[in-house]
Amino acid sequence: MLSEFSLIDRYFARRASAPSPHHRDEAARPRGIGDDCALIAPPAGHQLAISTDMLVEGRHFFPDVDPRALGHKALAVNLSDLAAMGAQPHAFTLALALPRAEEAWLEAFSDGMFALAEHFDCALIGGDTTSGPLNMCITVFGNVPHHAALRRDAAQPGDDLYVSGLLGDAHAGLGHALSEWTTPDDATAMQWKRALEWPEPRVELGIALRGVAHAALDISDGLTGDLMHILKRSNLRAVVDADAVPCSDALRNLPDAARRQCALAGGDDYELCFTAPVSAREALAAIAKRVGVGVTRIGTIESGAPAIEWRDTHGAPLSLTLQSFDHFHAD
Amino acid sequence: MLSEFSLIDRYFARRASAPSPHHRDEAARPRGIGDDCALIAPPAGHQLAISTDMLVEGRHFFPDVDPRALGHKALAVNLSDLAAMGAQPHAFTLALALPRAEEAWLEAFSDGMFALAEHFDCALIGGDTTSGPLNMCITVFGNVPHHAALRRDAAQPGDDLYVSGLLGDAHAGLGHALSEWTTPDDATAMQWKRALEWPEPRVELGIALRGVAHAALDISDGLTGDLMHILKRSNLRAVVDADAVPCSDALRNLPDAARRQCALAGGDDYELCFTAPVSAREALAAIAKRVGVGVTRIGTIESGAPAIEWRDTHGAPLSLTLQSFDHFHAD
Numbered sequence: 001m002l003s004e005f006s007l008i009d010r011y012f013a014r015r016a017s018a019p020s021p022h023h024r025d026e027a028a029r030p031r032g033i034g035d036d037c038a039l040i041a042p043p044a045g046h047q048l049a050i051s052t053d054m055l056v057e058g059r060h061f062f063p064d065v066d067p068r069a070l071g072h073k074a075l076a077v078n079l080s081d082l083a084a085m086g087a088q089p090h091a092f093t094l095a096l097a098l099p100r101a102e103e104a105w106l107e108a109f110s111d112g113m114f115a116l117a118e119h120f121d122c123a124l125i126g127g128d129t130t131s132g133p134l135n136m137c138i139t140v141f142g143n144v145p146h147h148a149a150l151r152r153d154a155a156q157p158g159d160d161l162y163v164s165g166l167l168g169d170a171h172a173g174l175g176h177a178l179s180e181w182t183t184p185d186d187a188t189a190m191q192w193k194r195a196l197e198w199p200e201p202r203v204e205l206g207i208a209l210r211g212v213a214h215a216a217l218d219i220s221d222g223l224t225g226d227l228m229h230i231l232k233r234s235n236l237r238a239v240v241d242a243d244a245v246p247c248s249d250a251l252r253n254l255p256d257a258a259r260r261q262c263a264l265a266g267g268d269d270y271e272l273c274f275t276a277p278v279s280a281r282e283a284l285a286a287i288a289k290r291v292g293v294g295v296t297r298i299g300t301i302e303s304g305a306p307a308i309e310w311r312d313t314h315g316a317p318l319s320l321t322l323q324s325f326d327h328f329h330a331d
Numbered sequence: 332m333l334s335e336f337s338l339i340d341r342y343f344a345r346r347a348s349a350p351s352p353h354h355r356d357e358a359a360r361p362r363g364i365g366d367d368c369a370l371i372a373p374p375a376g377h378q379l380a381i382s383t384d385m386l387v388e389g390r391h392f393f394p395d396v397d398p399r400a401l402g403h404k405a406l407a408v409n410l411s412d413l414a415a416m417g418a419q420p421h422a423f424t425l426a427l428a429l430p431r432a433e434e435a436w437l438e439a440f441s442d443g444m445f446a447l448a449e450h451f452d453c454a455l456i457g458g459d460t461t462s463g464p465l466n467m468c469i470t471v472f473g474n475v476p477h478h479a480a481l482r483r484d485a486a487q488p489g490d491d492l493y494v495s496g497l498l499g500d501a502h503a504g505l506g507h508a509l510s511e512w513t514t515p516d517d518a519t520a521m522q523w524k525r526a527l528e529w530p531e532p533r534v535e536l537g538i539a540l541r542g543v544a545h546a547a548l549d550i551s552d553g554l555t556g557d558l559m560h561i562l563k564r565s566n567l568r569a570v571v572d573a574d575a576v577p578c579s580d581a582l583r584n585l586p587d588a589a590r591r592q593c594a595l596a597g598g599d600d601y602e603l604c605f606t607a608p609v610s611a612r613e614a615l616a617a618i619a620k621r622v623g624v625g626v627t628r629i630g631t632i633e634s635g636a637p638a639i640e641w642r643d644t645h646g647a648p649l650s651l652t653l654q655s656f657d658h659f660h661a662d
Contacts, residue, residue, distance in 0.1 A: 034564065035483050036415035036548050037380035037473070042372055048379065049368035050456065052470060054426035056463030084367035095385035095468045125381065128468075132387030137426045137459075137468035139383060142368070151366050217367050233365065 011110040038125035040091055042143045049142040051081035057134040067105045069197035071112030076199045078140035080270040083206030084218040086150040087142030089122035097132035120203060150209060150216035155234035159214055159275035159301040164202050164293050167223060168247045169195030171266020181258055188250040199270035204291040209274060212283055216274035222265040224322050227273055231306035240299035243313045265322035275301050342441040369456035371422055373474045380473040382412035388465040398436045400528035402443030407530045409471035411601040414537030415549040417481040418473030420453035428463035451534060481540060481547035486565035490545055490606035490632040495533050495624050498554055499578045500526030502597020512589055519581040530601040535622040540605060543614055547605035553596040555653050558604055562637035571630035574644045596653035606632050
């Protein structure tokens with residue numbers, strides 16, 4: 001059994017304080033663990049974008065989840081919020097409540113977390129460790145030039161509506177784990193599980209969208225609910241081709257209702273949803289190619305009271321019954 | 332039962348977005364809840380001091396604690412970290428896991444938290460709400476001029492050693508709640524309970540110590556353990572007069588061993604411990620008077636391997652057996 005301080009030292013502080021080869025300017029490197037506070041400053045002309053997410057066992061992940069995947073996902077969902085604002089990851093803090101200090105678990109958890117952190121040159125600068133029911137709270141800091149942050153309230157009538165990547169596999173993985181549906185093959189089950197456990201934050205895409213997209217957010221609670229945030233904050237409506245929403249071949253194996261529930265209202269996708277003027281179509285195609293992430297046009301933004309009008313491929317109205325995710329109602 | 336979003340809106344977002352009369356410069360006011368990230372920037376020539384603390388039911392507070400006190404303390408322990416660095420509170424995020432959305436509890440909790448936040452003009456700028464075992468994680472942001480932050484590694488041989496306020500009442504309150512000792516009267520019990528539940532972060536003192544103190548931290552885990560952080564980071568030793576450590580008259584009612592355990596090793600005090608050159612004695616007396624917080628000289632810093640040498644009032648060595656606080660060993 002490790003004491004609190006040797007635990008912090010062994011699994012977190014050592015790697016937190018390792019100098020990164022990318023931080024050539026010593027003064028710009030955040031001061032890390034060891035004082036009461038970490039000290040950071042955004043570069044001149046930049047703001048700090050800040051987001052915090054709390055993950056709870058049994059609510060956001062299964063008790064038997066691979067701790068390496070959990071370490072990855074705990075940070076990934078926060079980086080996804082930076083991506084949604086077009087911010088460049090810079091640093092993060094980790095607060096961790098653990099029922100017990102298990103070395104194998106901590107090693108895998110920290111490995112998964114630091115692999116992603118190092119990929120984005122995002123330094124662990126502080127944290128807190130306590131005993132308690134498993135809970136992890138990460139707060140992440142990114143740099144974004146003044147007035148360049150992508151926001152939810154900036155959609156314009158006539159904008160195209162886009163999503164990145166494929167939607168629904170994560171929710172399909174959740175439903176599969178809960179035996180709500182079965183898969184025809186193990187490869188599909190693996191693909192869904194991977195989507196659920198190893199989301200890829202669209203950081204490069206978010207940064208590339210600065211000055212191109214109007215409004216943006218990340219899809220964490222399902223397209224329907226999250227798109228409504230853009231519509232309410234921008235006071236506009238959307239017309240969306242439900243069947244244009246990109247999803248994997250694996251998802252097409254599910255019955256229509258289940259597939260649409262996954263793709264249109266399933267949570268945990270961590271893709272970006274954004275609006276952009278029609279004039280940006282060519283630029284967006286080039287950006288998608290450059291960052292290696294698919295970007296699909298799924299509808300248009302129009303004047304009118306905040307609402308989503310679903311259409312099918314032929315433009316006919318679709319009446320969909322979708323349940324958005326709510327931590328105090330969903331199961 | 333409230334949904335997640337109406338809960339955030341009712342108890343947090345509304346007060347978070349209320350403009351403060353102190354933030355006259357609109358551009359300097361942090362952008363709050365509603366986007367994927369909050370956006371803040373320290374003033375020119377300043378850094379952001381950042382600290383995060385997680386509070387868990389049954390570990391950091393009793394299940395039947397007054398939620399108003401809990402809201403206060405959850406923020407206070409974070410502001411205390413800013414105080415320890417000499418940083419001016421600016422903003423905070425709150426992540427909250429709740430077993431259920433109880434309106435009376437949320438109202439009292441948010442009232443206690445916002446009363447303290449408003450006192451220090453510290454804005455709630457973002458957060459996360461989920462269901463789960465009661466857990467709250469606050470990350471706090473303060474402004475401090477470049478190179479002015481008080482650190483743990485800056486003690487100098489010959490420095491005086493100080494603490495603010497009175498130590499030990501909070502731990503006495505904990506011991507009383509756990510029936511480890513009794514009090515002669517209800518007034519004493521109330522005083523201890525208040526010290527445990529309503530700590531006062533020494534923000535004004537911390538800011539006043541910029542450029543005066545050498546090393547500083549806040550006493551959250553007990554004087555002994557926390558002072559050792561300064562000594563290890565500064566690679567110095569301390570000689571401390573155990574009986575000079577200031578404590579309340581109420582604490583003097585306890586037997587010597589219990590009193591010393593409370594004052595020298597009890598956690599949850601949130602007073603500042605700092606070192607300063609002998610030449611600063613007059614300035615420190617003036618600061619203490621101005622900010623209205625007692626400051627007591629309890630020892631000296633010397634060259635030598637990190638260790639605390641305890642002395643009694645007559646300068647004779649004292650051998651003390653004290654247990655410092657460790658989240659994975661203490662009960």
